[in-house]
Amino acid sequence: MKPATLKQIAEQLNISISTVSKALKDYPDVSKKTKDLVNELAKDLNYKPNAFALNLRNKESKTIGLIIPEIVHHFFSSVIKGIISQAEEKGYLVIILQSNESYELEKKQIELLMNQRVDGILISLANGTADYAHLNEVLAQDKPLVMFDKIAKLVRCSKIVIDDRKAAYLATQHLIDTGCKRIAHFRGPLLPQNSIDRFLGYKKALEDNNIPYDPSLVYLCECGEHSFEEGKANAQKLLQDHNDVDGIFINTDLVAIGAINEFKKMGIKIPEDISIVGFSNWHMSSVISPSLTTIDQPGFLMGKNAFKQLHLEITNLKNNLPIVHQEIILQTDLLKRESTKDITAKKNKLHL
Amino acid sequence: MKPATLKQIAEQLNISISTVSKALKDYPDVSKKTKDLVNELAKDLNYKPNAFALNLRNKESKTIGLIIPEIVHHFFSSVIKGIISQAEEKGYLVIILQSNESYELEKKQIELLMNQRVDGILISLANGTADYAHLNEVLAQDKPLVMFDKIAKLVRCSKIVIDDRKAAYLATQHLIDTGCKRIAHFRGPLLPQNSIDRFLGYKKALEDNNIPYDPSLVYLCECGEHSFEEGKANAQKLLQDHNDVDGIFINTDLVAIGAINEFKKMGIKIPEDISIVGFSNWHMSSVISPSLTTIDQPGFLMGKNAFKQLHLEITNLKNNLPIVHQEIILQTDLLKRESTKDITAKKNKLHL
DNA sequence: CTGAAAGCGCTTACAG
DNA sequence: CTGAAAGCGCTTACAG
Numbered sequence: 001m002k003p004a005t006l007k008q009i010a011e012q013l014n015i016s017i018s019t020v021s022k023a024l025k026d027y028p029d030v031s032k033k034t035k036d037l038v039n040e041l042a043k044d045l046n047y048k049p050n051a052f053a054l055n056l057r058n059k060e061s062k063t064i065g066l067i068i069p070e071i072v073h074h075f076f077s078s079v080i081k082g083i084i085s086q087a088e089e090k091g092y093l094v095i096i097l098q099s100n101e102s103y104e105l106e107k108k109q110i111e112l113l114m115n116q117r118v119d120g121i122l123i124s125l126a127n128g129t130a131d132y133a134h135l136n137e138v139l140a141q142d143k144p145l146v147m148f149d150k151i152a153k154l155v156r157c158s159k160i161v162i163d164d165r166k167a168a169y170l171a172t173q174h175l176i177d178t179g180c181k182r183i184a185h186f187r188g189p190l191l192p193q194n195s196i197d198r199f200l201g202y203k204k205a206l207e208d209n210n211i212p213y214d215p216s217l218v219y220l221c222e223c224g225e226h227s228f229e230e231g232k233a234n235a236q237k238l239l240q241d242h243n244d245v246d247g248i249f250i251n252t253d254l255v256a257i258g259a260i261n262e263f264k265k266m267g268i269k270i271p272e273d274i275s276i277v278g279f280s281n282w283h284m285s286s287v288i289s290p291s292l293t294t295i296d297q298p299g300f301l302m303g304k305n306a307f308k309q310l311h312l313e314i315t316n317l318k319n320n321l322p323i324v325h326q327e328i329i330l331q332t333d334l335l336k337r338e339s340t341k342d343i344t345a346k347k348n349k350l351h352l
Numbered sequence: 353m354k355p356a357t358l359k360q361i362a363e364q365l366n367i368s369i370s371t372v373s374k375a376l377k378d379y380p381d382v383s384k385k386t387k388d389l390v391n392e393l394a395k396d397l398n399y400k401p402n403a404f405a406l407n408l409r410n411k412e413s414k415t416i417g418l419i420i421p422e423i424v425h426h427f428f429s430s431v432i433k434g435i436i437s438q439a440e441e442k443g444y445l446v447i448i449l450q451s452n453e454s455y456e457l458e459k460k461q462i463e464l465l466m467n468q469r470v471d472g473i474l475i476s477l478a479n480g481t482a483d484y485a486h487l488n489e490v491l492a493q494d495k496p497l498v499m500f501d502k503i504a505k506l507v508r509c510s511k512i513v514i515d516d517r518k519a520a521y522l523a524t525q526h527l528i529d530t531g532c533k534r535i536a537h538f539r540g541p542l543l544p545q546n547s548i549d550r551f552l553g554y555k556k557a558l559e560d561n562n563i564p565y566d567p568s569l570v571y572l573c574e575c576g577e578h579s580f581e582e583g584k585a586n587a588q589k590l591l592q593d594h595n596d597v598d599g600i601f602i603n604t605d606l607v608a609i610g611a612i613n614e615f616k617k618m619g620i621k622i623p624e625d626i627s628i629v630g631f632s633n634w635h636m637s638s639v640i641s642p643s644l645t646t647i648d649q650p651g652f653l654m655g656k657n658a659f660k661q662l663h664l665e666i667t668n669l670k671n672n673l674p675i676v677h678q679e680i681i682l683q684t685d686l687l688k689r690e691s692t693k694d695i696t697a698k699k700n701k702l703h704l
Numbered sequence: 705c706t707g708a709a710a711g712c713g714c715t716t717a718c719a720g
Numbered sequence: 721c722t723g724a725a726a727g728c729g730c731t732t733a734c735a736g
Contacts, residue, residue: 016723052408053713077424095445228639368707405729
């Protein structure tokens with residue numbers, strides 16, 4: 001059974017399409033009697049306005065596009081959840097595409113979404129993305145665009161991020177505060193700004209505490225599918241290279257958990273021998289033993305804020321109001337758990 | 353800058369809109385000269401056909417809807433990935449909604465998607481869904497609908513599933529084959545058919561091996577957010593209630609991992625004292641120690657198949673071909689790892 | 705080879 | 721209070 005149209009209602013009632021349309025929208029210049037007739041029949045026929053026709057007329061589809069590097073990923077799926085929940089509240093639908101960390105795919109997907117004429121685009125960049133022409137093109141066409149987490153500083157649009165550098169600084173400072181003297185870092189890949197910033201935060205904290213920076217203490221991870229194994233491998237390498245390390249700041253929780261597993265297997269005590277701080281607050285991190293001290297990365301909140309900002313820009317554009325790009329920096333908290341030492345306990349001991 | 357239209361091209365070239373349209377579509381009855389002119393200008397203006405107009409005319413949007421109980425979930429996010437990857441290949445976009453395991457939300461979202469006039473709908477049911485009127489309504493309106501994983505047997509549409517009962521049977525049989533005599537089961541919630549079937553498979557395997565079924569050996573889990581903690585709690589309870597258990601078949605890997613953690617903490621050896629089999633093959637399961645014997649639940653493949661089937665039905669509907677509903681049962685494998693005993697090793701020993 | 709006309713389903717300014 | 725007309729941007733059967 002095909003969905004009913006205004007035309008059908010009009011014909012059955014022997015009135016014009018315009019009147020039917022106005023009756024359904026409760027225009028004041030339609031008689032009560034006509035309105036009642038129309039509404040009743042519309043209900044009987046289960047009339048729903050044709051979204052395609054509305055889109056064409058209103059030049060908007062109440063649909064946005066989301067491009068994300070990876071879906072099977074705790075942080076990113078939390079962001080998606082935040083975006084969708086907020087979108088649903090405002091009556092928007094979300095088309096999701098996955099770039100697989102590929103610049104080429106990302107470029108194609110931007111085009112797809114532009115051709116689809118979504119009302120706006122939300123994106124977290126692929127690691128491979130170093131050229132921003134496709135993003136600037138979106139902005140040039142006056143299409144609202146908001147970036148989150150993995151952003152390009154040079155693109156002039158709104159951004160929702162955390163302060164990776166500051167968070168990494170705090171993480172490292174916490175290791176120093178709890179007595180670590182020789183602190184290693186398992187860093188993320190070379191490209192996204194985030195792992196660069198985390199590395200820089202680590203380095204800065206060392207400097208500010210007069211601890212010499214030693215590049216041989218920095219190990220690289222892909223932080224992709226094999227994060228856990230990378231953590232184990234790096235833990236092994238680290239022990240071979242340096243037997244004096246007493247603290248590690250690790251780019252991602254999953255890598256940290258791999259490292260912890262390996263250390264435990266080798267009989268190294270955490271936090272007594274080596275203290276560890278992770279990054280992201282994965283759901284397993286609070287639950288393993290020892291539980292992992294880490295930086296809480298607020299994915300759900302980031303998603304919510306990203307959609308809110310996009311929605312604001314879509315609305316302003318529609319109402320010919322000026323669009324002010326925002327850079328929103330979400331707060332990150334250091335969650336102190338068992339993989340680092342408890343300072344208060346230590347202090348108390350000293351005071352005995 | 354607003355996107356270009358056929359009208360603009362026509363005006364600039366002083367020809368009719370129809371001719372422009374036909375030139376762009378390479379109709380044979382347009383002169384080469386006109387085609388060249390049109391194509392050149394179209395390229396200059398970066399002309400892209402207006403998707404809203406096409407949707408209205410073609411009565412299709414090359415967009416499907418997906419309703420899923422939970423996004424932040426390893427299995428479901430794998431399914432999503434499979435769906436999106438396959439959809440992209442066929443030129444379809446995917447709108448994702450999350451039902452949060454709520455029947456009410458699910459119902460609303462079905463309506464949303466119907467009003468949006470997506471070309472088809474993919475759904476995995478909320479645990480709370482026991483009434484299927486909203487799903488039958490979709491089918492009554494001739495909209496292709498494919499269910500996966502959490503399905504309703506009574507709804508007459510295509511389904512992509514695994515054979516939960518058989519997989520559970522194999523898991524339990526494996527425990528029996530490796531010498532377990534007293535086998536417990538941590539089962540999932542009462543509602544979705546899947547956990548019922550897994551329970552039934554467990555029970556059937558016991559029967560077929562003349563092991564008496566003991567209801568006090570069956571423990572319930574929500575298998576939601578706190579799966580890990582549930583595993584720990586159930587492990588504790590089990591030890592209090594029964595000190596003779598030597599094997600457990602557990603509804604979900606995450607619960608199993610929680611249980612393993614707890615057992616290890618209590619000094620119970622796995623698999624020597626208690627053997628454990630999980631279900632789903634979560635990415636951590638192969639990587640923890642001892643690694644978890646489990647049933648591989650092919651999420652990505654399920655997503656791919658679900659979209660393929662939906663696409664087939666969409667295409668057939670469009671071409672007025674008959675639609676044959678399929679129930680596709682994907683293969684599940686038992687992955688033998690360290691949390692159960694190695695039979696071959698045992699056999700070898702016996703043969704010495 | 706080109707173009708006017710009708711139509712997809714809706715809305716709204718305008719006429720009566 | 722009701723309806724004819726124009727328009728959103730496109731396609732295609734038909735006329736010339």
